[in-house]
Amino acid sequence: MHSLGDEIKGFSKNRLKKQCTRVTTLSGKRIIETWKGSLVHVVDDPDQPDGPTCGYVQDLSQDLQMGVIKPWLLLGSQDVAQDLDVLKKYKVTHILNVAYGVENVFPNEFTYRKLSILDLPETDITSYFPECFDFIDQAKQEDGVVLVHCNAGVSRAPSIIIGYLMYNEKLNFARAFSVVKNARPAVCPNPGFMEQLHKYQDSVRRQFDITHEKTD
Structure with missing residues (x-):
């Protein structure tokens, strides 16, 4: 042997x-x-x-699945943002476009805010939060309906909304992620964004504790 x-x-x-x-x-x-x-x-x-x-395998099918986070806060892909019938159906008034290389299609129909964000783990997604949150709040204050979209509606736009729920609703990451995932099952932020959102949870918690102490 x-x-x-x-x-x-x-x-x-x-x-x-x-x-x-x-x-x-x-x-x-x-x-x-x-x-x-x-x-x-x-x-x-x-x-x-x-x-x-x-x-590579081309996927030419349209993704018109609208994720309803709240009646006035929606999540979708660039396909949704380019379909006027779908936008009208959901009574969209404001569109937050965080896609890269996707222009605003209906400038005369909706109020837009465009931020070209790359879907890369090293992109500092949290640095865009203040401007995005202000626009979302603007739509809410104007009794509007805001759609947040990126290219695929899988990583960037969901990360923005998860962060918004953590900041505005004081939800922890797990709860905010669950809300967004249930509304749009395709959601899957890249690993870098996931790590940043976990850290952002700690930042929000500290900020909330400080604010809470001052108001007591």
Whole structure:
């Protein structure tokens, strides 16, 4: 019976089978990579399909699911923000656009606030809170209905609303997240935003304690 040491000593690279990997690039081109020693040999895939292809699965379906956080506070994707019928159905009057590369479509129909925020873990999402919260409060004070949207309605816009509920409703993170998640199940802030929201909870708690002490 051979030991592991014997197996290792008897190892030879020449006994390894050549490994081929089919790769689809971002542009949709398909290539085959074959390792030969320490070098990689690249050739076009002979089974490349005719016509244009994509290096990812395109989702061309519209996301018109409106998350109703409160009767006057809504959450959605850019698709919702670009559908006038849906906006009218929910009686939207104000739109907070925190998407990147998405213009305000109906400037004559709604009151807009546009902030181009990148959906990256290193983006300081909390630095945008004051301006966003002021706009949301403005809509509320004017008896309006505000839609908060980003590109997919999954990370940036939900993070803004979670922060707003924590600040305005004095909810802890778990409760605020649950409210938003129940209203729009697709919600999933990126890891950086989640970490910032947890820290923001502590900041709000300290601020509330200070305010509470002053009013006693």
